Amino acid sequence: GFKWDGDRVRSVVVNKAGEILQVNVKAVVGCDGVNSTVAKLASFDRSSYKIIPTLQYVMVNCRIPEPYYTHGYLGNDVAPKGYVWVFPKSESVANVGIGVQDKPAKPYLDKFIKRHPEMFDKAKIVKISGAPDPIGGQIRELYKGNVLLCGDAAGQTIPLTGGGIHSGIAAGKIAGEVVAKAVLNDDFSKEVLDEYPRRYNEYWGARIAKSLKALKVIEGLSDDDLNSLADVFSPEDVVNLANGIDIVTPALKLLKHPVLALKVGRRLLA
Incomplete structure (x- = not known):
């Protein structure tokens, strides 16, 4: 948990292999994903936060047309309010996945594969992975006191595609620079920390907002x-x-x- 002094966290209590430790901190940056413990401990408002299930197979012995392109498939019977992707890794190996809203992912992905024997009749699944993906847009506050959120924890994914690697890296970089400045100057004022959302929203925040608008229209x-x-x-x-x-x-x-x-x-x- 957090030990607070006013609106700032002064220490973090952690359980390390059964040993309870209290670590003094200058700041906390939560890059801990969809189920962010940092967001919960600091009571961030994530009421707009929405997640969908995603599922992906790594498949071998595929026959992928145009293997140098990524392939996307839309349709209410294919992937309700989502899409199926086929990302070729070679002519015979591909990542085949799906993201859907309000429906289970696996039945739709399996049905898609059965419907495309020209690609998958001899294919085999060698790896399965899945994860919740936030598509509700960026949360309103990116920091509270000396606690900042980045990446999936802050809803910083592109809603219509579900992609979040580049947007998350950008958030971490900017937040790190801002926190470093705050620590060096021992200044965690609003004027200093506002640099994080201001810089991030100039490009990535704007993109997330526009993609969310497009998603709400298209879904x-x-x-x-x-x-x-x-x-x-x-x-x-x-x-x-x-x-x-x-x-x-x-x-x-x-x-x-x-x-x-x-x-x-x-x-x-x-």
């Missing part, structure tokens, strides 16, 4: 609507929209579409 679309989007969007549009890089350019393309203008275009621009 309610029918398969016909998704097919219509594919007809309108270029591959670059899809990448930029999903990753929160640019949602305006794809949205503007939809304003002339008789159905998608209202369903998608205007909502993305709102």
